[in-house]
Structure formats: C-alpha cells, structure tokens
Amino acid sequence: MPRTNQQNLALREESRAKIMAAALQLFGAYGYERTSVRMIAEAAGVAQGLMYSHFQGKDDLLRAIFSRSIADVRESFARAAAGDPSVSAVERLIRAAFAIVRERLDFWRLSYGARMQQAVLAALGPDLSTWTAEIRGALEQLLRESGVADAATEAELLFAAIDGIAQHYSLEPDRYPLDAVTEALIARFTRSNP
Amino acid sequence: MPRTNQQNLALREESRAKIMAAALQLFGAYGYERTSVRMIAEAAGVAQGLMYSHFQGKDDLLRAIFSRSIADVRESFARAAAGDPSVSAVERLIRAAFAIVRERLDFWRLSYGARMQQAVLAALGPDLSTWTAEIRGALEQLLRESGVADAATEAELLFAAIDGIAQHYSLEPDRYPLDAVTEALIARFTRSNP
Amino acid sequence: MPRTNQQNLALREESRAKIMAAALQLFGAYGYERTSVRMIAEAAGVAQGLMYSHFQGKDDLLRAIFSRSIADVRESFARAAAGDPSVSAVERLIRAAFAIVRERLDFWRLSYGARMQQAVLAALGPDLSTWTAEIRGALEQLLRESGVADAATEAELLFAAIDGIAQHYSLEPDRYPLDAVTEALIARFTRSNP
C-alpha cells in the first residue's frame, strides 16, 4: 500500500522545511558562497541529493528562502503597523522593524550579505529590490502624511538609519544597545520635524 | 644590460599596485568569493603565479587591500575633520565621510560585502573591527564634546545612519540623492539635541 | 471489493507493457545512457519504484526489451520468409527485413545505438551476438542454396548492406529513399552472381 497523499505531502514539507531552516541559518552565518550544499544537507539531517528534489539548485533554494522570508516579514510589518494607535505611525513602524530584526536575525544577516553581491542578486531576481522600493515608498508616504516637508529625502534618511542600525545589531547582537538606539531614533524622527 | 636594483624594485611595486587595484575593483563588483585569482591576474595584466610572489594567497591579498585602504581612509578623515572651523566638528565629519565614500566606491562596496561574511571577516583579522571601534569612539567623543547627553547611544545612532546612507549610496550611486540626504542628516544631528 | 487474482495479473501485465513500451521509445530516441529511470516512469505513467518490481534494474529492463523484440522480429522474419514463392528466397528476405525495420523503428534505433557501446553490450549479454550470428548463418545458407560460390563472404556482404541501409534509414526515415534502395539492392544481389 503506498503512502496516502497527505502522508507524502507532510513528509515532503517536513524535509523542505528542515532544508530551508538549515540553509537560512548557514547562509546567515557563513554567507551564501561559503555554505556548501553538503553543509546544508548535514545540518538538515538529510542526504545531499534531496535538496535537488525540492529545489532546482542552490540558487533556487536561496530564492525560495528569500521570497518566503520576505512574505513573512511583510506580514509581520502589516500586523505591527496596524497596532496601538496611541503612538504615531512612524514610531510604530520603527519599533516593528526592530522587533522583526530581533526575531529573524538569520534572515537579516543573509539579506545584508546577499545585497552587496551582484552575482547573488542576479539569482535573487527582482525580489530584493522590489521589496526595498516598497519599504522606501511606505516610509515616504508615512512621513508625508505626518506633514514632513521633504518626505522623499527624509524617507531615505530614516530608511538608511533603520538599515544601518539593523545591520550593526545583526553583526553584534549581544553587544549592541538596540533598545537605547531605538529610542534615540524615535526621538530624532518624531519630535522635531526640521 | 641587467636592470638596476632600483628599476627592479619599481617594476615590482608597479605589479603589486596593478594587482591590488584590479582586485579591489573586482572584489567590489563581484564580491570576494566570486572573484577568481585568474580574473584578477587577467585584469591586472600579469600571470596568475605572480600574485603568489607578492601575497601569500587570495586572503592575504584581501587583507593587504583592506589595511592599505583603511590607512588611506583614516588619513583622509583626519585631514577633513581638521578643516574649516566655522562649521561644527560633527558636520565636518559627516561631510568628510560621504566625500570619502564617493571617492572610494569600490573599497566601500568590498567592505560592505565582506562585513557580513564570517569567512571573509576571519580572513581580514582584527583590522575591520578595530577600525569600526575607532570610528564609533571618535564619534562618541565628538558628540560628548558637543554637550550631547547620552553620547554613546547617539554615536551609535549617527554611525548607523552614516553607514546606512553610505551603503544605500554605494548600491545605487546614480540614483541616490546623496547631497540632499547629507543635508537632512546634518540638520537632524546638529540642530536639536533631544 | 478486492480485485480477483486475474484482474491483478492483468493490471500488472499492463504496467509492465507500458514500462517496456516507454523505455523502448526513449532508449531509441535518446540512447540507453541518456534515458533516466525517471523519464521512463513518467512516460509510462507509473511510479519510479514500480520498475524495480518488474525488472531487476535498468539493465534488466533493457535485456527484457531486447529479448522480446528479438523474438518478435524473428517471428516476423519467419513469416515473411515463408511467403510468396514466386520470388527468390533472397528477395523475400531482403523485403522482409526492410518491412520490419519500418515497423520497429524504435527497436532498430536502440539496437544500433546499443551495439557500439561495450557497457550496453555487456548488459545485453549474448542475446545480440547470438541473433547476429543467426542472421549471418541464415543468409549464408540461403545464398549457398541459391548456388552462390563464396556464400560466406557474400553473406557478410549482403548482411552489411542490409544493416547499413537499415541504419541510414533509421537515422533519417523521412528523407531516405528506402524503396528505391531496396530495389537496387535486390537487383545487385539477385541478378548476377559474379
């Protein structure tokens, strides 16, 4: 008797999840290039060949991780941004961003590592740049609604500050005073609109 | 007629410089891992083997590029920071930073690409983190001297903002409104000290 | 209601036939090595594992296809050779051979592709060479009975000609003037015995 469809789906999904989790962790820690398929398979506890039954290749695995992670992050953002209306939207967004960075450290590391490599970017396709543009656009709108004069420029600045903080934090999470810096950033960007 | 010692040395130095320049450019464009020794040798117009008479290996070449570039950048900083006393020290430093990013785009790209990869970081040794700590320290002192209350936190924030801007600019130098963002940053960080 | 034994057997036989048919077609088109078990299973519309319940492995499947095809061909030959007594036996055999080639193009392609590869030959075991010897022997006897002087040599020549034509035809069935060449061959080999 063959396995039922559901059993098969569950088996497959479990393997797929193990592979993606292992790969995300290793990509984040060592970078895409320095992480071999062998390492991923060992960390996931499966045979090397299995990866190729789930993904077309190492680059496709990267793409899959990216697009799923971005979808997750987008969702988290939406939830967070909708939250407590007693604080300003900008503040909510900043807090949401850093909460997500904390939760998804590996993805963030991977993302920052990947961003600087043209070749890796090619494998990622337009996902990353679409996402970046989306964030910039959202920030700009938020600032415009808050009555900021040069919203486009201010959005670039705020985006860069958030990105820089997230990156410094993801490099040394144990040392970095994320909470304090978060408050300082909020103070700079909500109190006085120059 | 055999070359004089001095001629030999000059030729040698020239080869070394060509290799380092080619490597810096390629590392910046493709990343350390995706740049092969063959690519570097071809771009530099020398034989592959020659690299190994100047450097112990690819990682040593990277280290050499880094330490020389950092020394250069440090010097540029010092010069810039010492400049026009009619503007605040913080403003001078910010302007100096972005001027250097503009000038040394390849190095910056390499630096940002390398930062997220453990293996590359390991190859770099303590150079990068020493330098980072140095910048953070300098910023902190500057802010403290300007009378900022929580100088440590504000230094982290300012550092992250500069770093984020530099990175976004180095990703899309043609599109990025670096001048406008620079002014906005200076406005945020020199006018009101919350 | 469970299937009867007979139904089970019929289903099983059907699977086996589907696998053999798919494999024959693919082996003929792509060659034994370039045809993967997965391709065969997909073309046959069954699971990969099923092949291993019918055959011991890919090589055993090849052997099975060969021995069954050879048996079929042998039978067709016998029928054809027995036919219309108004034409010479040699002519009947030549016509029969090309009729069979037309009908079983895939098998012929597979056969010609396999013949030149030691590994494939080894997998086939003695089947192919036994068969070849049989044909050569039959031709020789036929020619001897027709009163040809050096029947052994003439048999080799006729066999080679038939084989060459069959092969050229199987390479380009749409272009090849098989009918004309058949008549020319018959003319050369039945009119004048040098």
Added chain:
Amino acid sequence: MPRTNQQNLALREESRAKIMAAALQLFGAYGYERTSVRMIAEAAGVAQGLMYSHFQGKDDLLRAIFSRSIADVRESFARAAAGDPSVSAVERLIRAAFAIVRERLDFWRLSYGARMQQAVLAALGPDLSTWTAEIRGALEQLLRESGVADAATEAELLFAAIDGIAQHYSLEPDRYPLDAVTEALIARFTRSNP
C-alpha cells in the same frame, strides 16, 4: 626566468595530444557516456582539471576529436582517391575507405557509437552530418561519371554497404574477413551496372 613561448606551446600541445588520444581510445571502447573525465585523465596521465584548460568540457573535447579526425580522414581520402589510375575511381575509393577504417579503428567506433545518439549528436554540431552528406555527394558524382543510370540511389546503396561493412569490421576486427568482403563489394559495384 619563465619558459619560452615555444616551450610552453610544446608542453601544452603534448598534454592536449595525450588527452585527445586517451579520450578517443576510451570513447571508442566504452562510448562517450560511459567514459568519465576521470578515466580520460588517468589514461592520459594528467590531472582531471587539465582537461578543462584545454577544452571547455567533455562535449567540447568530443567535438575537438571529431573535427580533427574528420579532417584527417578527409585528407587520407583525397590522397587515396588520387592514387593509381589503372583501377576505376570507385574501386580506389572503396579500398581507401577500408584502409582508413583499419587505421583509425577507435575513431570509427566512436563515430558509429555517437551517430545513434541524438543528444551526443547535438554536442557534435553539424560536423558529422556535413561529413556524411559530403561522402554521399562524392559517391554519387563518382557513380554518375562512371555512367551509372540512377546514380543517387546507387550511391545510397554503395554508401550503406561500405558503412555496414566498416561497422561490422569495427565490431569484430579479428574475426571479420574484411579483405574478402572488400573484393566481393568491388566485384558487385564495378563489374555489372544493372
């Protein structure tokens, strides 16, 4: 002091020749697919990687062997066909063909093995089919000049016969009565023109 250009060229050519010779022999014996790059490198007495400094890949090596062998064979043909004018051109050509088959058994085996595999053919590009067409054309012209009525059909027949004989011989060179069959073929194709 680096090696002179000539030394380098000689070294490279020697390696290249060793690799091509080993590959030709192995491809002929085991077929293209069953011959691994490792086997070739071992037989040639070089490291695996060296093949990739001479050829773009295994398929490019095959292409290189083919095009060089075909060029050689073409030349041999031309020389042979120009020979002794006391025998007919058709006879000269037939004798030349079999002389070349004897000399270049490995190439012939490879050629026959490759011909039946679409996938391998694709790697070979148009070389093989161009060559085949060339031979067919040459035969046809020869026969036409000899006053044969349906030269096109007769050329197909003669070509197939030569090809079949060559193939049977290359399968069992020790057993095959090539000389006797050659004479029989010449007798059939030069004495009586039906």
Added chain:
DNA sequence: GATGAATGAGATTTCATTCAT
C-alpha cells in the same frame, strides 16, 4: 622576479536504487 602549465581538493549536480507505508 615572472610565467603559465599543471595539480588536486572540493563544489554542485544527477540518477539508479532502496524502503517505509
């Protein structure tokens, strides 16, 4: 010092086969 041919370890990928259900 300089060259580039050569090496060989290790990367990615394929695929015949096994096995739990």
Added chain:
DNA sequence: TATGAATGAAATCTCATTCAT
C-alpha cells in the same frame, strides 16, 4: 502491488595554489 520520498555514489567542473623553467 504500488508509491514516491529519500539515499549516496559518482559524475562534471572550478579554482586556489604549486612548480619547472
């Protein structure tokens, strides 16, 4: 019996590095 997820050996290929000249 039939399924297809999973395995792992072996294939092709890349590339940092060595070495003879």
